[in-house]
Amino acid sequence: MPIRLNAADASFENAFAALLTGKREASVDVADTVAKIIADVRARGDEALIEYTKRFDRLENLDAGSLAISQADLDAAIDACDAKTLDALKTAAMRIEAYHERQRPEDARFTDTAGVELGHRWTPVSAVGLYVPGGTANYPSSVLMNAIPAKVAGVARVVMVVPTPDGVVNPLVLAAAKISGVDEVYRVGGAQAVAALAYGTATIAPVDKIVGPGNAFVAAAKRQVFGQVGIDMIAGPSEILVLADGDNDPEWIAADLLSQAEHDESSQSILITDDAGFATRVEEAVARQLKALPRETTATKSWADFGAVIVVSKLEDAVPLVDRLAPEHLEIATADPDVLLARVSNAGAIFLGRHTPEAIGDYVAGSNHVLPTARSARFSSGLNVLDFMKRTSIVRCDPEALRAIGPAALALAEAEGLDAHARSVSIRLNM
Amino acid sequence: MPIRLNAADASFENAFAALLTGKREASVDVADTVAKIIADVRARGDEALIEYTKRFDRLENLDAGSLAISQADLDAAIDACDAKTLDALKTAAMRIEAYHERQRPEDARFTDTAGVELGHRWTPVSAVGLYVPGGTANYPSSVLMNAIPAKVAGVARVVMVVPTPDGVVNPLVLAAAKISGVDEVYRVGGAQAVAALAYGTATIAPVDKIVGPGNAFVAAAKRQVFGQVGIDMIAGPSEILVLADGDNDPEWIAADLLSQAEHDESSQSILITDDAGFATRVEEAVARQLKALPRETTATKSWADFGAVIVVSKLEDAVPLVDRLAPEHLEIATADPDVLLARVSNAGAIFLGRHTPEAIGDYVAGSNHVLPTARSARFSSGLNVLDFMKRTSIVRCDPEALRAIGPAALALAEAEGLDAHARSVSIRLNM
Structure with a gap:
């Protein structure tokens, strides 16, 4: 059974704080093994x-010539896919592209009152590596969510790596690569794939970000090559927080809680x-629906170990709790969700109203499903186009502008004891 | 003497590659010591x-009551500062604020053709910790560069920590805190200060980002608390790359090269x-100017160990070299610098023309001086307002919109074997 808390209880603050600091993932220390593979x-x-x-x-017969999965292989994978699923994948891709197109940032260039020309310019990262897991977490939707923002950003070279244990590869994953415009695909995985992307090999040219x-192993490898290349966040297990009044259908809300619980035994589903x-009716509905789930074992364990049901006297009281939990996904299932939306600050993505199950955002809403976990929505954002670009500041002084602002720079450089800094200004002012 | 390379030489590519991969900093492993301090x-x-x-x-008499440096102490520090330096600090603050104001991102909310309401919202991080070193790298300009973008972002609580060895504190650093609107200041430093910011103590409430x-020690502590809080980049030694034609005054360019060399023995100054x-005249000017520098020892070592002078047959040939070096600071000292600006992609900040020494950007241009080092400008950006905000995606379907896009989500969830995901959609479609 999940933990049940009532915000009115004297013990609530302690129990809620424990919920916040509880670790859900066992950390496996594979750093040494990974370091050896990378060095090798x-x-x-x-x-x-x-x-x-x-x-x-x-893969006994693998050689340098067969590391790549060719564009022809991708085309063949598309032909092998079920037509309905392929259509859904294309719908998702179109919607993801449209949503992310709006994230393209603007450059600026202006001259200020001192006559200094200032600005900034965004440019795409030149080459990006996209890691796709093999096995059970081999999701075509994740290929779209990672590759499309990179392509929208203008990344010229998107390189996908995906392990193919025993030669098996999910055709939908290759189809997603093709649909997203991935430029190169290699049948490698694990720390060795991350190392190849970071440092390059004869076959795989290095990238700038993974x-x-x-x-x-992959997470440890990403941490270790960080600096040599950029990396995205290291994602933790999935989370959903549903904020719901008593007018919801308990079966709907139960289904939403289970949609995260089925991901992983470490996932977390919380109802406030x-x-x-209503809370009790949702718990009963969860118990019923669990029995019908193919991933019953996973979802049952997640819900029992990390699930929580919190009763507050009014939904406004949930706002500070939401901000402390900073959930990856937040559903606000009320008649007028904008009221609470305006007051909440920390969440990766927010789903409004009774007809917006979080799963819509996993696939076809258009927004990204790579979102901050483990309370990191307090300080970070979901994957977006800016993650595949970088911003360069631009400064230009003419002699007059330098005369206007140079003396202040000179004073500060002198105060900081950086005489060569001061000299590079004064020498141009004939001072 | 710095290394001298000619792009026309057969040995050039190897020598340039060595320049790229050469490590400039000795890595000190203090992880265990730091882990103990943080745990404690x-x-x-x-x-x-x-x-x-x-x-x-x-600090023998320190107790919980004297950890804070009060706003009255900050006011007293302002009174203790030299008027000219204080004016320069205020000029810098005003210019930094004006530049960063333009970085405030816009929210979006729109309804697409399928009837799905989509959008995103930016909100400030609630509380930010700002580490300021004691000793020689105790720079008031860095306080402005870190605190002002946080305040422009709307961060409600900016907490500065600064060690005061033997009770000594730089009044300009406290003045900069006051001018920037820093909310709390504590006289602590090292890994212990980072731990206090990340986990909180009775006196110092925890922050969300440092x-x-x-x-x-500070860098290792930041790495270790990452996840509990957000962190900025771990900055490496400073770098400048000057791209200059023969029409420049060699003394000016020499001064610019030395303005980075004086920072640290590991700094790197490169002329292309x-x-x-002209290259020879610049080298001669550097040798002359070095002798007059208070920080002669540091600058001499940096220039001898890591300096480089590269001769290319025409400046356009430098473009791919610049992008591979991805310098923190790039000066383009030519008559028409926009030509090269348009072709270069990787640099933290670019300074255009003959009258824009990089030091202007360190203090008063308005742009941020916290910039990516060690070739990370290939994939990351200088500190900016977005670093103190996070972006939340917003999705809302009404029944019609869910009917329009729900079936595609259903198809993908089924293809991925995530039945509870599928069920959370189908249950609302009565399917």
Whole structure:
């Protein structure tokens, strides 16, 4: 059973604080193993990459010539996909592209009152690596969510790596790569793939940034190559927080809570409501629906270990709780959700009203499903076009502008004891 | 003497590649020491924080009541500052604020052709910690550069920590805090200060993000608390790349190269020019100017160990070299710098023309001087207002909109084997 809290209880603050600080994931320390693999791929390139891939993915005949999955292979994968699913994938891609197109930032260039020309310019990262896991977390939707914003940003070279254990690859994942405009695909995974992307091999040219989810080895490898390349956030287990009044259908809300619980045993689903009777009806509905789920074991464990039902006296009281939890996904299932929307600050994505299940955002809303977890929505954002661009400041003084602002720079450089800084200004002012 | 390369030489590519991959900083492994300090401050709060501060900063009479530097202390610091320097600090603050005001992002909310209401909203991080080093790298300009963008973003609580070894504090640093609108200041530093900001103590409430430069202990502490809080980049030693034709005054360009060399023995100054004679005149001017510098030892070592002079046959040939170096600061000292500006992609900040020494950007241009180092301008940007905000996606379907896009979500959820995801959509469509 999930924990049940009532905000009116004296013990509430302690119990809620425990919910906030509770660790849901066991941390596996694979740093040393990963460091060796990275060093080896960095030193021996393709040779090491192929050795590890042969061993871990059981691909006996792999050689440098067969590392790549060709564009023709991608076309063939598209032909192998079920037409209805392929259509859905294309609908999702179109909507994701349209949503992200609006995120393209604008450059600026202006001259201020001192005569200084200032501005900034956004440019795309040149080459991006996209990690796609094999096995159970091999989701075509994630390919779209990572690759399309990169392409919208103008990244010239998007390189996907995906392990193919025993040669098996999900055609929908390759179809998603094709639909998203991925430029190169390689059948490699794990720390060895991350190392190849970061440092390059004879076959795989290095990239500047690596994104995408992965297991503990991939996460450790991303941490270790950070600096050599950029990385995205290291995503934790999925979370949903549903804020619902008693007028909702308990079956609908139960389904939403389970849509996160089924992801992973470490996922977290929380309901906050102002109606204790409704809370009980949702718990009963969850228990019923769990039995019908193919992923019953996972969802049952997640709901029992990390689920929570919190009753507040009025929904406004939930606002500070939401901001402290800073959930990855927040549903506001009320008749007028904009009232609470205006008061909440920390959440990766917010789903408004009774007809917006979070799963819509996982696939086809258009917004990104790569979102901050583990309370990091307090300080970070979901994946977006800016993650694939960088901003350069631009400054230009003519002699007059330098005369206007130079003396202040000179005074500060002198106060900081940086004489060469001061001299680079004064020498141009004949001072 | 700095290395001298000619792009026409057969050995150039190897020598340039070595320049790219050469490590300039010795990495000091203080992770274990730092982990102990963090665990201790997390467990014992103020008590541990005060113990470490007494020991490391030799502040015998410190207690919880004297951890804070009050707003009255800040006012007194302002009174203690030299009027000319204070004016310069205020000029810088005004210009930095004006530049960063233009970075405030816009929210969006729109309904698309399928009837789905979509959008995003930017909100400020609630509380930000600003680390300010003691000792030689105690720069008031850095306080402005870190605190003002946070305040422009709307951060309600900006908390500065600054160690005061033997009770000594730079009044200009406190004045800069006051001018920037910093809300709280504490006389603590090192890993213990970072731990206090991340986990909170009885005196210092926790923050959501920590920014600002520091020594190896501070950098290691920031890495270790990352996840609990957000952090900014870990800045490396400063860099300048000057792209200059032969029509420049060699003394001016030499002064610019030295303005970075004086920062740190690990700083790097590089000149790329199409005029070999000019290159020699700049090297001679550097040698002359070095002798007159108070920080001669530091600058001499930086220039000898990491300086480089590269001669290309025409300046356009420098463009791919610039993008591979991805310098923190790039000066384009030509008559028509916009030509090269348009072709270069990777640089933290670009200074155009003969009258824009990089030092202008360190203090009073208005643009931020916290910029990506160590080639990270390939994938990251200088500090800006967005670093103190986060973006929340917003999605709203009404029944019609869900009918329009729900079936595609359903198809993808089923293809991914996520039945509870599918169910949360189908249950609302009566399917």
